Amino acid sequence: MLSDARYRIGSLVRLNTILLMREPGPVVSRWVMPLVLIAVLHPLYRAALAGAGEDVGTKQIVAGMLVMFSMFALSIVGSAILTERSWRTWDRLRATPSASWELLVGKAIPALGVLVIQQVLVLGFGYVLFGLSIESLGLLALAVSAWVLALLxxxxxxxxxxxSHSELAVFYDVGGLALTTLGGALVPLTMMPGWAQSLAPLSPGYWAMDSYRSALSGNVGSLMVDVAVLLMLAVAAGALAAWRITRGWGRSQLL
Incomplete structure (x- = not known):
């Protein structure tokens, strides 16, 4: 039984990787654009936050761009599922022996690879070129893992x-920008209006930013709280997705 599930998931992963690589534009943009913005904006952040500490500006720009563009990468896994629905092929997949969770895992693993590569590229870029201070690779890996799982x-x-794809675009473009900005990705929370600081914990970006700051600074206690919140978010969103794909789609709206 377990070997059958592994075979089905492996087949789905290969298929979805091929589909993803046929249109690499969104993937490449999520990898390259944060590097470009970090390189251009790093001097500005270092100067603006010089009074808070030598490395604060570097941590802010690296973590902020990483959280922002990883939120935009929601489009990769979301589009993979929505495209199957619009092609009318998702019902064919459901007619196979694959369970709902196997279908989701088969979609998620290629996107997982994209997100992990993005995290490594951006953090490595900040470390090598701008001297990003990393207290513990283990803590940083924990923060990355929790955030990537929540994103998936x-x-x-x-x-x-x-x-529809236009509705999905609103979610990950407008919603992603609003939530990451509210979470302190563009400017530190202390520089934001009071009402924004009060609403910030409602944003997943807030917990992602705090987890990266905590991991980079070696603050284990704060990181554990951030990871717990991100994991609870992942469980809730994953359960919602698994429940939704077993129900009707309202197919007439996907023409």
Whole structure:
């Protein structure tokens, strides 16, 4: 039974990787654009936050761009599910022996690879070129893992709930920008208006930013809280996606 599940998931992963690589534009842009913005804006952040500490500006720009563009990468896994729905091929997949969770895992693993590569590229870029201070690779890996898992589950939920690609684009473009800005990705929370600081914990970007800051600074206690919140978010979003794909889609809206 377990070997059959591994075979089915492996087949789905190969298929979805091929589909992803046939249109590499969104993937490449999520890898390259944060590097460009970090290189251009790093001097500005270092100067603006010089009074808070020598490395604060570097941590802010690297973590901020990483969180922002990884939120935009929600489109990769969300579009993978929505495209199957619009092609009318998702029902064919459901007719196979694959369970709902196997279908989701088969979609998520290629996107997982994209997100992990993005995290390594951006953090490595900041470390090598701008001297990003990393207290513990283990803590940083924990923060990355929790955030990537939350992103994958959120992306699956959005792909299962959206009724069209334009609606999905609103979720990950407008929603992603608003949530990451509210979470302190562009400017530190202390520089934001009071009402924004009060609303910030409602954003997944807030917990991602705090987890990266905590990991880079070696603050284990704060990181554990951030990871717990991100994992709860992942479980809730993943359960919603698994439930939604077993229900009707409202197919007439996907023409």
């Amino acid at each position: 589950c959120l992306g699956m939920a959005l792909g299962a709930l959206a009724r």
